[in-house]
Amino acid sequence: AQKITQTQPGMFVQEKEAVTLDCTYDTSDQSYGLFWYKQPSSGEMIFLIYQGSYDEQNATEGRYSLNFQKARKSANLVISASQLGDSAMYFCAMRTSQGGSEKLVFGKGTKLTVNP
Amino acid sequence: GAGVSQSPRYKVTKRGQDVALRCDPISGHVSLYWYRQALGQGPEFLTYFNYEAQQDKSGLPNDRFSAERPEGSISTLTIQRTEQRDSAMYRCASSLGTRRQSSGNTIYFGEGSWLTVV
Numbered sequence: 001a002q003k004i005t006q007t008q009p010g011m012f013v014q015e016k017e018a019v020t021l022d023c024t025y026d027t028s029d030q031s032y033g034l035f036w037y038k039q040p041s042s043g044e045m046i047f048l049i050y051q052g053s054y055d056e057q058n059a060t061e062g063r064y065s066l067n068f069q070k071a072r073k074s075a076n077l078v079i080s081a082s083q084l085g086d087s088a089m090y091f092c093a094m095r096t097s098q099g100g101s102e103k104l105v106f107g108k109g110t111k112l113t114v115n116p
Numbered sequence: 117g118a119g120v121s122q123s124p125r126y127k128v129t130k131r132g133q134d135v136a137l138r139c140d141p142i143s144g145h146v147s148l149y150w151y152r153q154a155l156g157q158g159p160e161f162l163t164y165f166n167y168e169a170q171q172d173k174s175g176l177p178n179d180r181f182s183a184e185r186p187e188g189s190i191s192t193l194t195i196q197r198t199e200q201r202d203s204a205m206y207r208c209a210s211s212l213g214t215r216r217q218s219s220g221n222t223i224y225f226g227e228g229s230w231l232t233v234v
Contacts, residue, residue: 004158035223045159045207045225091158095223101172102147102213104223106158 002027002096006107013082014115020067021077021110023092029053033095034075035104036066040088048090051075082114118142120226122208128232129198137193137229139208146213149223150183150193153205162206165191166213198233205230 003026013019025034036048051059051066059066067076079086089111093104121140129135141148146167151159161175167188176182180198185191195202211223 033221037225043205043230044227045209047222047224050222093158100166101164101174102166103149103161103164103172103175104151104159104209105161108158 002029002094002105004092004094004105004107006092006110008110009108010111010113012113012115013079015084016081018078018080019082019112021079021090021092021112023075023077023107025073025075025092025094027073027094027096029096029098031097034066034068035093035095036064036075036077037091037093038086038088039091039109045091049077079112084114084116087112087114120208120210120224122206122226122229124229125227126230126232128234131198131200131233133198135195135198135231137195137206137208137231139191139193139210139226141189141191141208141210142224144212145210145224146188147211147223148185148191149209149211150191151207151209151225153207153228155204159207162193195231198231200233203231203233 005024032053034051038046049061049064051068063080065078089109091109093106123138148165150162153159163183164172165185180196183193205228207228209223209225
């Protein structure tokens, strides 16, 4: 069964510092995709970054990068130069496609607080 | 439209009433998903459509929940005889549905419909 594990319920970081949010996954699929979403207190689910299982390079999107270690089944999100507006819940998710279905499986999330 | 649109944004209903939640996906998106998210939890999969075909409804909690997408665009999630435990955020998402794992197949979420059953 597909599973996403986020072991950090909460994280704190000083403004302008970098922070890493952990995500490990479990799947027997050869082809899958990994996503990170940001959920601020307003409740939106904002797409941040994507990594495909066959992508050889780590994904980057501005201040966000994904540290993809396939053998260890980890897909950690790195946020550089944290800003106060980065305070939010962050969800790691895996997309799987099987038997005509396609779905995202989410972790429980990590609440990030950026301190001034 | 520019993004995934959901309505109503907020719905308060009495226990036992039926509720219909609407989702208008991004134009051209073939794949459509419904998720449910309780406070403090990650979203949980409910059902998936490819065009108008409901390919997976394994996440629907029971037979009070149903969904349709008759013309392959707008979708409706219906909850019959609502119960207090149905109170949650219901999210719709869509993607191009290329069936390939690529960055171009990103899944975008709507702002959600908050349902409160009293």
